[in-house]
Amino acid sequence: MSTEVKAPEGVKLPIYMDNHATTPLDPRVLEAMLPYFGAKFGNAASRNHSFGWEAEEAVEQAREQIAKLIGATAKEIIFTSGATESNNLAIKGVAEMYREKGNHIITCATEHKAVLDTCKRLEKYGYRVTYLPPGKDGLIDLDDLKRAMDDKTILVTIMAANNEIGVLQPIEQIGALCKERGVLFHTDAVQAVGKVPIDVNKINASLLSLSGHKIYGPKGVGALYVRRKNPRVQLTALIDGGGHERGMRSGTLNVPGIVGLGKACEIAMNDMAEESKRLTALRDRLKNKILAELDEIQVNGNMEHHLPGNLNMSFLYVEGESLLMGIHEIAVSSGSACTSATLEPSYVLKALGLGDDVAHSSIRFGIGRFNTEAEIDYVANKMVDVVKKLRELSPLYEMVREGIDLSKIEWQAEGH
Amino acid sequence: MAYSDKVLDHYSHPRNVGSMDKNDPNVGTGMVGAPECGDVMKLQVKVDEATGIIADAKFKTFGCGSAIASSSLATEWLKGKTVDEALAIKNTDIVNELSLPPVKIHCSVLAEDAIKAAIGDYKKKQGAHKPAGETVAS
Numbered sequence: 001m002s003t004e005v006k007a008p009e010g011v012k013l014p015i016y017m018d019n020h021a022t023t024p025l026d027p028r029v030l031e032a033m034l035p036y037f038g039a040k041f042g043n044a045a046s047r048n049h050s051f052g053w054e055a056e057e058a059v060e061q062a063r064e065q066i067a068k069l070i071g072a073t074a075k076e077i078i079f080t081s082g083a084t085e086s087n088n089l090a091i092k093g094v095a096e097m098y099r100e101k102g103n104h105i106i107t108c109a110t111e112h113k114a115v116l117d118t119c120k121r122l123e124k125y126g127y128r129v130t131y132l133p134p135g136k137d138g139l140i141d142l143d144d145l146k147r148a149m150d151d152k153t154i155l156v157t158i159m160a161a162n163n164e165i166g167v168l169q170p171i172e173q174i175g176a177l178c179k180e181r182g183v184l185f186h187t188d189a190v191q192a193v194g195k196v197p198i199d200v201n202k203i204n205a206s207l208l209s210l211s212g213h214k215i216y217g218p219k220g221v222g223a224l225y226v227r228r229k230n231p232r233v234q235l236t237a238l239i240d241g242g243g244h245e246r247g248m249r250s251g252t253l254n255v256p257g258i259v260g261l262g263k264a265c266e267i268a269m270n271d272m273a274e275e276s277k278r279l280t281a282l283r284d285r286l287k288n289k290i291l292a293e294l295d296e297i298q299v300n301g302n303m304e305h306h307l308p309g310n311l312n313m314s315f316l317y318v319e320g321e322s323l324l325m326g327i328h329e330i331a332v333s334s335g336s337a338c339t340s341a342t343l344e345p346s347y348v349l350k351a352l353g354l355g356d357d358v359a360h361s362s363i364r365f366g367i368g369r370f371n372t373e374a375e376i377d378y379v380a381n382k383m384v385d386v387v388k389k390l391r392e393l394s395p396l397y398e399m400v401r402e403g404i405d406l407s408k409i410e411w412q413a414e415g416h
Numbered sequence: 417m418a419y420s421d422k423v424l425d426h427y428s429h430p431r432n433v434g435s436m437d438k439n440d441p442n443v444g445t446g447m448v449g450a451p452e453c454g455d456v457m458k459l460q461v462k463v464d465e466a467t468g469i470i471a472d473a474k475f476k477t478f479g480c481g482s483a484i485a486s487s488s489l490a491t492e493w494l495k496g497k498t499v500d501e502a503l504a505i506k507n508t509d510i511v512n513e514l515s516l517p518p519v520k521i522h523c524s525v526l527a528e529d530a531i532k533a534a535i536g537d538y539k540k541k542q543g544a545h546k547p548a549g550e551t552v553a554s
Contacts, residue, residue: 319454321480325419325427345454357451393433393484395458395476396451411450412533 005381011374013329019214019309019368020163020191021333025260026216026369032263033218036256044253045244055255062262066223069265070189070208071199078224078245079258083190084114085238086209086224087157089249090186091118093235094155094207095127098184102152106130108140108169109351111159115188119157128152136353137302138167145177155184160192160208164335164348164364165301166310168196175204184233190214190222194268195276195307200225206233212257216369217264221257224249275369279308282367282376287311289380294387296400298358300349309367314349314358315383317397318390323363326386330379335362419481420515426485431492434474436460444538448529455479455523457487459530461494461502463538470494470502475530482520486510486527499535 007013016024036058044059046052063074080086095105107119109131119129130148132140140158149156156178161168171187178185186207192198193208194215200208208225212218226248227233241250268275290313291297298314312335315323320334335346345359354362363383367376391397396406419427435458438445442463449456455478462472473491477484489510494502510516510524 317478319479319483321454322427322484325424325481355452356454360451360454393430393476394478395447395456396478398435398458398476406451411452411456412448412529 005378005385007329007378008374011372011378014331015329015371015375015379016331017365017367017371017375017379018331018333019366019371020166020364021366022213022219023216023368024370025218026264026267028267029217029260029263033256033260036259040255042255044255045242055253058255058259059253062258062265065262065266065269066210067225069198069269070193070210070225071201072208072225073228075246076200076225076228078226078248079253079261080222080224080249081220081254082213082222083112083188083209083211084222086211086222087112087114087186087188088118089224089235089238090207090209090226091115091155091157092122092238093248094184094186094233095122095125096236097234098154102154104128104130104150104152104154106132106145106148106153106156106158108132108134108158110134110138110162110165110348111157112163112188112190115157115159132158134351138162138165138300138348138352139302139305140169140174142170142173142177145174149177149181149183153181153183155186157186157188160187160189160198161195161307161310162301162348163191164333164346165312165352166191166307167301168192168305168307170305171198171203171205175202178206179204191307194265194272195309197272200227206231212261212264215264215268218257218260221254221261223261271369276308279367279369279371282371282373283309283311283365285373286365286367286376286380287313289377290383293380293384296397298354300352300354300362311365311367312349312362313365314354314362315387316358316361317394317400318361318387320360320362322390323361323386326390327379327382330382332366333364335359335364422489422514423481423485423516426488426514427481430475430484430488432472432474432488432495433476435476436462436472436474441541442538444534444536444541446530446533446535446537448533449479449483449526451478455483455526457483457526457530459487459490459527459534461534461538463499468498470497470499479523479526480520482514482516483523483526485514486516486523487530489513490527490531494531499538502531502535505531 042051042055044055067074184206193210211222296316300312349359447458458476464471473494475487477487507524507528
C-alpha cells in the first residue's frame with residue numbers, strides 16, 4: 001500500500017516494535033559489559049590469580065543482581081546460554097533426577113517450543129506428558145491442573161507470561177497447588193522477568209528460566225533459578241565437563257554476557273514500576289486508537305492479566321502477511337502462516353480456539369523501553385490506513401458487509 | 417521475505433480492484449480459495465456480447481502480497497482477450513512475470529483457478545441464457 005501516512009518529525013524509521021522477539025541492548029548494559037571484552041578477560045574459574053578473581057567477582061555480582069530481581073539467593077542462580085537451555089536443563093534435568101519418583105509432567109499447549117519440544121522428546125523416552133488446553137482467554141484452568149495431577153506427577157511447567165498473546169498465567173496459585181501436592185514447579189519466565197514483579201518464594205517456584213536479550217541485555221546468556229531449600233531441587237546436568245555452576249552446567253562462563261545480564265536485571269529492578277506504567281499506557285493508547293477507527297477487530301488474550309507492552313490483535317478479513325507488507329517500516333510479528341517457516345498459523349492462537357482465518361489476520365505488537373508516544377501514534381495511523389486499504393481489496397470484508405455469513409459458504413479450497 | 421519489484425508494484429497499486437454485478441448475464445464470477453488457508457480470490461470478467469471479448473475484469477483478494485499481485489496481474493491480462501484466450505493463461509506465466517518464489521506458486525495456481533472459475537460461470541450463464549440450439553460462436 002502506498003504510504004500516505006507520513007512519519008512525523010522525531011520518528012525515525014524503521015520502528016522496532018517486536019520486543020518479545022528480542023530487545024535492543026540498553027546502552028548502560030553495553031557500558032557495563034565492555035571492560036570484560038577487553039582488559040578484564042579472565043576466566044572466572046581461574047582461582048589462583050587476579051585475572052580470574054576479577055572475572056569471578058563480576059560473575060558473583062551479576063548473580064546477586066539477578067537473584068535480587070526474582071527474590072532468590074545468589075547460590076540459586078545457574079548461568080546458561082539462554083532460556084532455551086534453561087528450559088531444557090530444568091525439564092530434562094528434573095525428569096532424569098526424579099525418574100524413580102514418577103514419570104508424569106504437566107505443561108500447557110501454549111508454552112514456548114523450548115518447553116513443548118523438550119516435553120515431546122521426553123515422551124519418546126517413556127515419560128507421560130499432559131498438555132493442558134488454555135481457555136479462550138489464554139489462561140489455564142486450575143481445576144484442569146488439579147485433575148491432571150496424579151501420584152506419578154513429578155513436574156509442572158507453566159510459563160509466567162506468554163510470548164505471543166502476553167497473558168500472565170496464575171503462577172502464584174499454580175505454585176501453591178504444586179507445593180501442596182509435593183510436585184516441582186518450573187516456570188519459563190522469559191517474557192515476565194523484569195516486566196512484572198516475580199518473587200520465587202511468593203510463587204513457590206522450584207525452577208525458573210530467564211534470558212538476557214528479552215530484558216535489554218545481551219543475547220546468548222540466560223539463567224536458571226534452582227531452589228536450594230524447602231525443598232532443595234536437584235538436577236541431572238545436560239552438559240558434562242569441568243563441573244562449573246555447582247556441577248549443573250559445565251562450560252567456561254560467558255563473563256561479559258553474565259555481567260550484561262546482571263546489569264539488565266539491576267536496571268529492570270529499579271525501573272520496573274515506572275516502566276510498566278508507561279508501557280501499559282502506550283499499549284492502551286495503541287489499542288484504543290486502532291479500535292476507534294476500525295471495526296471487525298479482535299483483541300487476543302486476557303487483557304486483565306497481561307504484560308504491559310504486549311498487544312495481539314486480529315484484523316479480520318485481512319491477511320497478516322499482506323498487512324506486514326503494508327507496514328514494512330514497522331517491525332512487528334504476525335500469526336499468519338505465510339510468515340512462519342512451517343506455513344502453519346500460530347499454534348498459540350489456534351490453542352485459544354481461534355480459527356485459522358483469525359490467526360492468519362493477527363499482528364503482535366511488542367512495545368518496549370525505547371518506544372515513544374510519537375511512534376505509537378504513527379503505528380496506529382499506519383495500521384488504520386493499511387487495514388482500510390486492504391479491506392477495500394478483501395472479498396471477505398465485502399461479503400460480511402453484505403450480511404453474508406462466511407461460515408455458511410462452501411469454499412473451493414485447494415489442498416494446501 | 418524479499419518481494420520482486422513487480423509484486424511490490426501490484427501490491428502498492430493494485431489494478432482493477434472492485435466488483436461487478438454478479439447477476440449480469442455478461443458477467444462471470446469466480447471465487448476460489450478459503451479463509452482458513454489464508455487466501456480467497458474473487459475474479460470477475462465482463463464479456464462484450466457483440467465481440468466475445470473480455471471488456472472488463474475486476475478482482476478482490478484476501479491473501480498475501482503475492483496472491484494480491486497474481487490476481488491483479490490476471491485482471492490486466494484478461495482485458496481484451498477472448499474467452500478462449502483467457503483460458504490459455506497458465507499459472508506458470510504468472511510465476512514468470514512476477515518472479516514468484518517456490519513457496520508462492522500456489523498463489524499463481526489460485527489465480528489460474530479463479531480465471532477458469534470466472535469464465536466457467538460466464539459460460540454457464542450464457543448456456544442457460546441462450547435459447548437451446550443456438551451456438552455461441554458464429
